[in-house]
Amino acid sequence: MSGPGTPWTEHRTPEGRPYWYHTIERRSVWEKPSELKTPRERALEATPWKEYKSGDRSYYVHNVTKESTWTLPAELKQILEQYPVDGDAAPSPSLAVASPHVGGATQSPAMARSPAASQSPYPMSQASPRHTAAASSARGPDLNSPNPLQHRGADQASGSNTPLNQPSNASRAPTSTHQSMSGSTEINFKGDKEAAEAAFIQLLRETGVDVDWTWETTMRTIITNPLYKALKTIAERKAAFNKHIDALRQQRATEAAARMESLRPAFKQLLTNDSRIKSYSSFATAKKFLSTTAVWKQAQSEEETRQVFEAVMKNLQQAEREEEAKLKNRNREMLMALLKTFEADVFTRWRDAHRTVLESQEYIDDPHLPSMDLSEMLVVFEELIRGIEKDADASRRRDLEKKRRKERQNRDEFKLVLRNLKEEGKIVARSTWGEVYPLIKDDNALLRVVGQSGSTPLDLFYDLVDELDQELERQTADALQHISKLGHEVTPTTTAEEFLTWTTTVDVPLPTLKQIHTELVSFLAAEEQRTATEARKKLERKFRHQIEDLRYAFKKCDPPLDLDADWQTVTQRMHDKDEWKQAEKEDERVPRWAWDKFVRRQKEKELESEGRKRKDLPERTKAEDAKEEAPIKRARRDDDESEPEEGEV
Template sequence: MSASPAAKPQWSEHKNSEGRTYWSHSVTKQSVWEKPDELRTPFERALGKTQWKQYTSKDRPYYVNSVTKETKWDLPPELVELKQKVERDEAYKVEKARRKAAGEPTPSPPRSRSGSPVGHDAVARYGDRRGSPTPSDESSDEEVITWPMGGFLTHEKAEEAFMYLLKKEGIDENWTWDQTMRKIVLDPLYKALNTLAEKKEAFEKYTHRIVAKRQAAKEARIERLRPVLHKLFAASSRIKSYSTTKTANEVFARDKHWREAKPDERILILEEFTTALRQREEESARDLRNRNIQHLGSLIRSLDINVSTTWRAAHNMILDSDEFRRSRDLQEMETIDILGVYDDYARQLEQDHEEEWRRLRIEHVRSGRKAREGFKALLQELQTKGQLTRTSKWKNTFRLVKNDERYLALLGPQGSSPLDLWMDAVDDISEEVERAAEKVEKVLEDTNREVKVDTSWEEFEKWVKDGNVAHVEDKMRRDVYDLMLERVSAAAADEARRAERRRRHRIDDLRYALKKVQRHIDIDMTFEEAKPHMEELQEYKDIEDEADRRTAFDKFILRQKEKLRESEDKSDRRDRMEVDEPSRSSRRDRSREDRHDSRDRRKSDKDRRYDYDDRDRRRERRREDEDRPDRKHRSDGADDRESKRARRSSEVRRDEVEEGEI
């Protein structure tokens, strides 16, 4: 149904700011982007029912297939044929109208090659995009519904008449309700239903029925064509898992089954076939890869590959093996798959190596522990026999244990060495003796007795028995006596050294103090003659021993005589110098004498400073001695053990140098 000439001017063409064309209705004020049907040519209306759409680029038209997405600048062949048929149809209508006005017979409608009417054949062959019913879809003898006298008696009849109107006007599921209203509002059957809601409900029911009917027909057609086309695809060598519809159109262009299927159905059936083919290929490739991996895994285990073999060396071994060269499947494996198999095998080798190393380490630790326990037992035996005491030396112990298996077993394992265990044993004995000595000292203090340098063993034994020191074993009393005697002797020796040092310093103090009365003392005087000049000096009074005073005086006189000889030597040298340089010689002699005197003064000052510094050190050391108990010369456990260990280590090193055994 074409629009009347009076309605066409109601639409006007416009362009927006972007240059896009749109149409506006002067009465309804409606604006649309698509060209209204009233303004379209017969070919444009026929083109709207196909899969092709026309667009414009730079005033040049081009055509796009909405299903296959194919794009062409020129008019596709099927649209050329459609255009020709539409033109023949329009020419037939014009001739028919002319003959009718002239009273001549109606001409016969033009026929297509298939023998069907032109318009119907065009819609059926090139696909009605909107899906409008065609005579080929419906029965040609369908009853024509008209408005009955008195109206429709039932709602069902009225709804059936309204749906007949929709069908007659070519309404399909792609039409909107507004488009449908403009199309059918002037038809008498439009008023078959009373309300707008009933009409809209009938329209929706009608479109749903069309969609369901076409979907059922499409599914039936696909079910019928699927096995035939799948068999056709499988028989063709050009159809692969990656083939597209374009390839299939080229291969099966003359096949009636392929031409019978619609484009979207062709795509669907082809994708089903290629998807299944890809799945089979992937599954086959996956099975082949798994077999190759298993085969390569058994091959790589037969090669000489260990935990230290690198990937490059292992790869060369695999490629050079006879089994790999004979197998074409293995040769086609990807390098990344070969690397994966090697990584798995190398990881397993590393785990086995780590397990073996852990087992050997545990065994080594266990054997070392047993060896240390055995050597400790050996040292305990030596201690029981009295051959290992706190004063024992390593060189003496070494002579006793060097051939024992328990000593030899400890030379290899890691951990404490025989010397370390021997030091620990000696330290333990020393600590035990020191604890016993503390108890004995406490008992002796309670009885007002003290061990001195001249205390004999018998006297010490009697003191211990009288004090009822029952917790000290008999074999340890001798060690306690030796320890206490060592401490007393060491303290006495230290005191003697300090006293001797003080005596020497007092002698030096007096020798330097005699310089104060040097003008009263002549070098030829004796000690008794010079004694009156020295008695008032404080340094003289500090010395109690007359022999020390005489020693200081003798040193002073000796130094004065040396200085006199040096002065005489200077005079002789000055006399031997040339007469023409008396002033120069005298200046040189005076300068030299001044330097000697200055040197003597500096030396004297240096000695005095040394005496003062040493005196300060003596006083500080004396205060420390006063603060520290005379009979307790030991530190706490850890420091004492370290000092003893260092002392014994130095002794052991000396013994090793002497013996040359270890």
Template sequence: MSWSEAKDKEGRVYYYNAETKETKWEKPEELQSPLEKLLAKTDWKQFSAEGGRTYYYNSKTKESVWEIPKEIQAELEAAKDVEDYQDNAAAININNGTGFQSIIDPSEQYHNTSPLFNSDIKARDVRTANEKFVEMLRENEVDATWSFGKIMTFFIKDPRYWLVEDSLEKKHLFETYLNNRTKEELFKENNSIEKFKEAFLGLLHSTRSIKYYTRWKTARRLIQDEPIYAHSVISEKVKKQTFQDFVDGLRREHEEANKKLRDQALLELNEYFKTMNLNLSSTWESTHNSIKSDTRFKQNKHFEVLNQLDLINIYLENINSLQTNQQERIQNISKENYRHDRKARDEYKALLAELKETGLLRADTKWSDVFSLIKEDDRFIGLLGRMGSNPIELFWDVIDEEELLVRAKKDIVEQLLLHNDFVVKDDVDLAKQKSELIKILQKDEQTKDYDEDTIELIYDRILQQIKEQKEKDKFAYERKIRRLQEDFRSFLRKFDNPKITIETKWEDIKPKIEKEPEYLELPDDRTRLIAFEKFITRLKEKKIELEANKERELKRIIEEASKAREEQKSKKRALSPKPPVEELDY
């Protein structure tokens, strides 16, 4: 290589030929890369943007792209495939001295007598070469689902592929072939939608610029020059739907990948929170401050996909978990306490039952009597401070049960005594009366099994009931007498023949009123005299009250007159003239 790269004083690159002493600004062909050689044959040029990034500009269409143009990329891949194939072929035949030429010469390598490999194939006539190339495409039923890259790789071993030397010409023939297909071929292709979709999806997969968020409008611009899109007879609707299915799949893959990353990050974040030893008093603010200052949290790259809300949610989940655990512990403790409380109540109830069996607990038993018996018993002490009914409440429950039982038995006894015309009295020999009552009860099937304590309690209740009834009757009688006495006093107040005064005597007025109804309604002279004396006392009280009122009124009048005189004197003093002040002449 005689050409080399050099720079002038201003840093500009130029090229120098050591043999011919020639210099020029354009890069010589022998220094050009395969990409640069291909670009030189097209309207595409390579430039560098600010920052050093390479882009490509088409001087004919005025289009600019960041990626290598598709047709140039296809040529590069085809050239690489050929180079790889030549290297492999040379390696395979190195022992017998055969080279790449022997591979593409089927008459020497395979001794094939097919007309495809006769001397006409080796003709260099351009028209014949083009016909053979198209014939190769038609024989293999190439359609719009084939890409030009597939053409190059699929037919690389077919000698007819190499009859056309220029790659751009091959691509032109391929596109012309697609445009000139017969109606039968187009109809067949139109019915092969599944085949089209498979090939179209392959194109979309190979187009790296198409992402899950790419729209059909953008994708169509990217693939508009691809044969499968430009020359396919498949409807635009099918193409668009196939593209949509493809990007939907990309979107699902993207979302699933993000979800996996996010799920993994959330799992790790949850484990991280568990190592923070949070408790129910841990606030979000204090927890967040701890996280921000923790290098272990900052170094975990998986957490970068999470946001503030994720941290709050995991924090709340951990706090809720702590609350749930605490509630479960409280519930377990409550259940355990409930079992102990119930056991203590059952043991205490058994203690009360023992007292009932021994006759120490009856319907009329007082708590003070029972307390002195059980205060040292462990079953009583064990119930103190427990939840639920306390010892006194359970005691009263038993008393209420006994009371109901005694009342029921008492009703039976009273019905039995009524049937036997036996009346209990409180002003007779009580012991003898009780003995007679017991005899009656022992003769009846319902009451013959009553124990002595029950009979005694019922007998006492009946006696108490008689006493209470007498008290009620006495109160009613006294109330009736008071009402009659009030009526009698009202009569005395109105009586005026003569009018009764504080000087009137009972002996004087009695003969004059003894035939009046109010007088006769009272049962005896004692009640009448009491009513009369109370009436006279009330007259005296009224007289004293009246005199007191007169005295108070007189005192008030005197005080008001005295006050008026004082006010009059004050006014006169205010109106009298002041004596003149003499001026002294010194």
């Protein structure tokens, strides 16, 4: 508000906080300018006394002398009597505050006059009930409230004849009223919090507090009403306010849902009956064609209309999608059944299947199949081929499993044949395939196993022989252990009778004992021979210089020695040679070793010379020569460990 002829104009923030703007100087202030203050406000501002609250009681402090008193000072009493609150110049109660009381604590006068303190809705003193209602009515339109019920609630408050304007439901609790020192009326519910809360909510309801009101706006509207003090603390008042707002929102939501349910069938019929409205039409399109209809006008607001429209369109679109999905599944099932009648296999191509489908009478006569998309038809064909491939794979796996089972049965039958030969003694340890094959070459069990996958007949035979060999080794170890306990030893000269006598109490069959004796004697003889050979080689390495010298003498002998001559002839011709005498001096066996080595080497050289001469012979002859020369070369590698002769590498 602003006075006539003054450049100050009053405004409010979105939160409801007032401020004043100077139109000429273009500046704004939070504190009310002096030009706009009433005489009462100026007089209260000039006095050094300021009012403060302690609970529900007021006390006054002198700013200069710091004197405090519970009684109303005479100076303040005189100002209040001189400037009555219901006069023409009565200021707004919120502007007459000099020192607000917040949460039981007091603020300094400087704080009360600050912009932050100007937001506080708690006045130093409250006006009479008649003036409270009038001030509320006069100030209501300035709160930027979107709800017009605020003015109606203020009018009801100003027209009430009751001093307290008390709601009917507050009469449940005993209440008492008394006049404060500033002349306002106070209410006391005597501890009945529920009644006090009901009275406060009734005040909010009669004031017209709506869901879009803020607590600050509501507080400024109801602060001058005596029922404002029905609840004693700010927390209780704000909780009651939130409870009232939540109840209003729930009520509005319930009413809106009920209206939506009642409007939805009519809107659905309206939208489905109009051919201009499609399932993809927007709200703007529907509004353009249907805004003048009675059904459209039943909604209370455009937002409600939009919500009903979107809900109905969502249901229509869902129904269309379900219908399309149902038709799509039906077409796929029909096409799958049609493709199965063509006896397709894994080699069927899509081009041939598609042409056959298009030419079929079922496809032509069906009302929906021709509208089927080509990609959907291809998906159905691929699904059919996958099913055919799956069946083919399953059949192939069954055939493979049947084949593996049959092959396993054939191997088991052949194993049984080998076991029978073992029981008959025809397969023993160390048996060879060449010995057993003539016995089973015409057996059907062998013929069925030959050529199939898995283990061959030879593998199965060696498996059995390996088992017998392991058993024979165990029996041999038992027999030798028993002989050792008796204090005997098996040698290459041990006879079969002696061996069987020593092993009479051994749990080994007699044929096996004979076989063990034969193998042991053979093994020991071979070991003895090998030991002798090793000893000879050791001696040859020891006398290698004498042997090489004597070999050289054999080579230089004139006339040359006959390689096939007997040892007596060689001795007669060479016994006078110094090399011969030196060799015999070292060991009488050295000349013989030298002669044997000389003969062997000369024969090898002759064979090599003949091989070079027959270099151009057919391949078959060369292969035969290689076979003949191989044993000689192998023997030379095994026996000849002496130094090479002259000219040899």
